[in-house]
Amino acid sequence: MSRIGKKPIEMPSGVSASVSGQSVEIKGPKGTQIFNATDDVTITVEENSISVEPRGKSKRARQQWGMSRTVVANMVHGVSNTFKKELEIHGVGYRAQLAGKVLKLNLGLSHDVDFQIPDGVTVTVPKPTEIIVEGHDIQEVGQVAANIRDWRRPEPYKGKGIRYKGEYIFQKEGKKK
Structure with a gap:
């Protein structure tokens, strides 16, 4: 049962x-x-x-x-009510800004990433290192947050990248001389 x-x-x-x-x-x-x-x-x-x-x-x-x-x-x-996913950006020079229905991400790539925000989802950027995704469909909110995170997943050596708020990244030890 x-x-x-x-x-x-x-x-x-x-x-x-x-x-x-x-x-x-x-x-x-x-x-x-x-x-x-x-x-x-x-x-x-x-x-x-x-x-x-x-x-x-x-x-x-x-x-x-x-x-x-x-x-x-x-x-x-x-x-x-609405569903909410919060993302944090970690890394020197990594930031986000909102321009209408486009989320502009500077993630250390050779170009800026322009992420089109789909209808039914609201994205806000209270700080350049925080992104909040809200909407009334839980699957759509989670998918948009995952798509944004996929542009720069957190790496295990320095922890740089986009992560969910409160997510723990296991830090690996680097090379030793």
């Missing part, structure tokens, strides 16, 4: 959900999100909660049960 899947999803005030077939549409103050579930689960909406049940006892149905419940719970949270 899925411990995650058994829990009903409580909907906060101002959030409404509707199910048509295997499609779930959740509306809230921050926007609307749609999820198409597989045929292995059944999604039902009560007055102010959503429940997900498996349609069988197969391994795939049990896997989809917990995963579908988590996706719907993230959608409910996303339409009422």
Whole structure:
């Protein structure tokens, strides 16, 4: 039995959900999100909660049960609040600045990196060494943060690069003479 899947999803005030077939549409103050579930689960909406049940006892149905419940719970949270990922830039001369819908990154390359910010995601740069990615879709926020981080991952000798806030980088010892 899925411990995650058994829990009903409580909907906060101002959030409404509707199910048509295997499609779930959740509306809230921050926007609307749609999820198409597989045929292995059944999604039902009560007055102010959503429940997900498996349609069988197969391994795939049990896997989809917990995963579908988590996706719907993230959608409910996303339409009422926002998800946030914070990035830090470490390194001499490494910095970021925002120019409209383009994030300009100076990362020690021979050229500046122009990162196009997709719709549905908000990027702010409070300091030249901090980047905050926010949005109502958890997957999109995480993917944008990962794409920004991929331009210069933290290296293990000096720790230079883009890292998540609070991420620990294991420092390796350099050469000895």
